[in-house]
Amino acid sequence: MSQRGEVKRPITLADIAAQAGVAPMTVSRVLNQSGYVHEETRERVLRVARALNYRRNGLARGLKRQRTDTVGLVLGDIANPFAAELARGVRERLDEHGYTLFICVSEHSAKEDLAAFDALADHRVDGLIVATRASKLGNDRLAELVGMGIPVVLVGRDFRHEGADLVAADNHKGGYEATEHLISLGHKHIGFIGITLTSGIGLRRFQGYLEALRDHGLAVEESLIVGGTGGTDEQMPGYSTESIGFEGMRQLLKLGRRPTAVFARNDFTAVGAVSAIKEAGLRIPEDIAIVGYDDVPLASHTSPPLTTVRQPTREQGRIAAEFLLRRTGSREPVPREERILRCELVVRESTVAR
Amino acid sequence: MSQRGEVKRPITLADIAAQAGVAPMTVSRVLNQSGYVHEETRERVLRVARALNYRRNGLARGLKRQRTDTVGLVLGDIANPFAAELARGVRERLDEHGYTLFICVSEHSAKEDLAAFDALADHRVDGLIVATRASKLGNDRLAELVGMGIPVVLVGRDFRHEGADLVAADNHKGGYEATEHLISLGHKHIGFIGITLTSGIGLRRFQGYLEALRDHGLAVEESLIVGGTGGTDEQMPGYSTESIGFEGMRQLLKLGRRPTAVFARNDFTAVGAVSAIKEAGLRIPEDIAIVGYDDVPLASHTSPPLTTVRQPTREQGRIAAEFLLRRTGSREPVPREERILRCELVVRESTVAR
DNA sequence: TAAGACCCTGATAACGTTAACAGGCGGCTT
DNA sequence: AAGCCGCCTGTTAACGTTATCAGGGTCTTA
DSSP, rough: OOOOOOOOOOHHHHHHHHHHHHHHHHHHHHHHOSSOOOOHHHHHHHHHHHHHHHHOOHHHHHHTOOOOOOOEEEEEEESHHHHHHHHHHHHHHHHHTTTTEEEETTBBBBOOOHHHHHHHTTTTEEEEEEEEEOOHHHHHHHHHHHHOOOOOOEEEEEEEEEEEEEEEEHHHHHHHHHHHHHHHTTTEEEEEEEOOEEEEEEHHHHHHHHHHHHHHTTTOOGGGGEOOOOOOOOBOSSSSHHHOOOOOOOOHTTSSSOOSSSEEHHHHHHHHHHHHHHHTTOOOOTTTTEEEEBOEEEESSSSOOOOOEEOHHHHHHHHHHHHHHHHHHSSSSOOOOOEOOEEEEOOOOTTTTO | OTTTTOOOOOOOHHHHHHHHHHHHHHHHHHHEEESOOOOHHHHHHHHHHHHHOOOOHHHHHHHHHHHHOOEEEEOOSSSSHHHHHHHHHHHHOOOOOOOOOEEEEEEBBBHHHHHHHHHHHTTTEEEEESSSSHHHHHHHHHHHHTTTTOEEEEESSSOOTTTTTEEEEOOHHHHHHHHHHHHHTTTTOOOOOOOOOOHHHHHHHHHHHHHHHHHOOOOOOOOEEESSSOOOSSOOOOOOEEEHHHHHHHHTTTSSSOEEEEEESSSHHHHHHHHHHHHHOOOTTTTTTOOOSOOOOGGGGSSSBBBBEOHHHHHHHHHHHHHHHHHHHHHOOOOOOOOEEEOOOEOOOOTTTO
């Protein structure tokens, strides 16, 4: 009855061709601006295409052309400024070259990582930028994809592969400098909040912390090291957050001899720690000094403003994109590149009273 | 010479078929677990497939099947917790139904919005969830896509279309309640920070503010309304940030009669305002009370903890996904649905001293 | 013994696009 | 006059997959 609705078949090149009185190939030429087409024909085709509301089929196109002008970006988490800035940097470069960016989120789960890799690979993205936490499963699958000839760039990932480029910030050095900064202010009991054993990045910062202590002849006190550990390969813990900082700091404050300074694994953790310190009625930096990491926008608006370590995030995205373009651009195998960027200590009032 | 590298042709069903001594169709049946296949054959095929490291071609598959099991999510911005939670909610539901989510970011630019819509539509996603700020260009293009039969769900978008479902939070009411809360505390001079004319969401919150003032017989003082205005259709301003809150509050503090309370358009803006208030040596909430919006994780860790309005973000994502599944699931036209979710005032110490 | 149901496999023809080739026309050069 | 080049268009055959139909075998049931 009301079943008037014949199934709306999408418009194809052939439909346009028929209506414009040309061959499909001519329509293709018009739409892709390739090869010669008489001006008059061109206009007629365009008119028909617009009238029919034509939308090209990227699947068929990609299948035939063996490329999709598409790049996949896999993020572990979307909520943090790092991810956003990274994506921005990537897009900035890719746009210039006509690539579209598809982002997949894995929520810091190795299984979801695989799913994202697979989905993007299946849909034949021309390249893959991966900025999730490393895991055995993930690394293996990535190696497979690299083996299949898919260009892969790793960002801040604790995994090296001979066929994939790598961009990262020097988290080790950053952690070292943050800690050294506290030492230079005279601190001798320096805590660390946010230790995780599964996160490459957090681990590096922690190692920088350890090395700085060692280099300056300070003892490592295990009780001063707290934070969300644990997490299996299957289910990794999320990005270190305010609550981890808050709980971690509370734990440190309970100690007989509490630290006079704390290095938090990232700014959110630091903010949580600040909150706990205030709750205890202590002053920053007089009673306890604190350093964060990442220099998120928020960091300069806490009270007191947060001393932190800035990493060139957008730049990492740009470079990742460039590494990728290098690979998509050539049929020859491309030699592997690796770039480790410097971090920069930003001193604010959470360590040095104004 | 060293030109040994014959181009690595990707493995296809036909390759597997040849090596396993069956027809491609049989391989397809094995890999998709559809139809009958003898157990022995199945195992042989699977063995060969694994040995050759087969990866199916989603383009060809999608082309033939006329669906990709893929959904596109367009976000204006990736950095804020709203986007993250929304995406989480969407994924939560889509995963259950075997859909993959591809996210595109438009950086709050109408032009990029179009690019994202087009890219996703071209790649034949089975549906589209759009959570960017509304714009003339964007709305028109969306209408086009809806017309072509692509399922579209709008989230928190100030645009209605008869063919697209809508999910949103009741920002008007939220703004109203936030303001009413301040009024009930006795405030008579209430400022608003973060006014924008291009953002539907911000505008609604603002309207709620205005209405609450009016309903309680308070005058609207234009000098108390500040924040990042401007932005054309082409280039919209970004998410309201700490700096807008900071600058806005500074402006308010300069007034002869400064407000005793402030409603900030979102939590980040509120945090910036808090920072400015402290800089001026004033106390919160004694000198100036402040309400934010969104209840980001940070909000409970500022000092003082922030009174704010919580919106059920993940829930919006879930519902959006469900609306979409309703459409992808049926060939018949589906009646439009719209769901406006309640917001909830969360009172903390930035308005009421402990 | 026929009919039917179930199991297993293969051939064929699309899905919508474009690379590659082919051909025709007109004008310019030698 | 022959040859060539630039312009314009069309035909054909893929790209890799799966829906559909078709066929053959075995087993059960009436």
